[in-house]
Amino acid sequence: MSKDISTVLFDLDGTILDTNQLVVASFQHTLKKHLNLDVDEKELKRYFGEPLTKTFQRYYSGNINELLHTFRQFDVANHDALTSFFPHAKEVIQLLSDKGIKLGIVTSKHNYMTSRCSHLDEISNFIHTIITFDDVTNPKPNPEPIEKALYALAESPEHALMVGDSVEDIISAKNAGVRSVFVSWSELKKEELVDQPDFVLDDFLDLLKIINSEKGTVRKARLS
Template sequence: MIKAVLFDLDGTLINTNSAVIESFKYTFKKHLGIKIPEEEITKTFGEPLYDVMERYDKENAELMVNIYREYNEKIHDEFAKSFNGVEDALNILKSKGLKLGVVTSKRRDMAERGLNLFNISKYMDIVITPENTKMHKPKGEPALKACELLNICPEESLMVGDSQNDILCGKNAGCYTCLVKYTAVPLEHVMKYKPDYVIENMLEVVDICLNTSEKIS
């Protein structure tokens, strides 16, 4: 029985894909003087920022993170958009008595900024950010932490995200997993990680939760 839904934030609940991509491009150009293909950037979605930067310049990863964050904070609100069906789905899920949470690799201040920008923080019982765990996506600890705080078992939860790192986080924790097809990550790439469900619109999560509850309760 599904008792809680855990959501990734960027690219899942709010459309910050353009802001993220532009911030990566700016950072790589400014610090390394190189251009990175968008497909290479999108495959990092869901990972902690420091881990990504460390792969490109281990000694100066912190500097790259700072460059990224400074630029991203400037353009975030201008580039951010809503996804159709998200707030309606959250409202329905909440009315059905499900617990809701965010599990994101975005640091807390920016995660809360994004949630507040679209007035959806009111639906969330918890927000798990990198500050809350030692291990991060794609490890299962963030989802496990969310389940612990919500007082549910992992198998009673559904992890919804737009990247392989979200799917792996949910699977590694023992949660059901769900991929949004409006992901900026190449769909065939994420499908290799075999999410339990794939949806076109967030409203489909309502049906998944109700049907799963009927099936296994």
């Protein structure tokens, strides 16, 4: 039986914000500077959604603090020029907030970079909680980030949706007992996911089709 949806949680990079160009450029700049590695964009995109530390540890077994510092510096310096909202993202976030839906962001970005994301200023009035990598002991795909967001919003899992673009988002939602929503503009294809999402968005406006604005109950969404 469907449960009323009163909360929607969003991943940030690749879900609300188109950061693909920025993330790839930040990785390539850092890996070239410190390790003299030229890593293909397609390879790097396979690791989108996982914590930075995990990605850098794929290429270097030593202390990665300098790599993280360089990545963050490049990310902050180039963020505004290389990122933008996905179509209809801001519009839908505001509409959901206007309907009384509680909204949160659950990201694997570090707090340092999240706090310097100027795009968030444009939607800050609608977002009630932000959980970053630094706010948890166990990041996605562990359920802890979602559970912490739900606790902050005084919400239970059966009344929430998690919207994301990565394997980690879908598994984290499943582990937390929250219904998952996968965005089709992800670098991943739905068929590549071992754990299948409950819903798929082809456009941010599809989220309004999932949530019945009058009754708050879940409608059937496209899952092909």
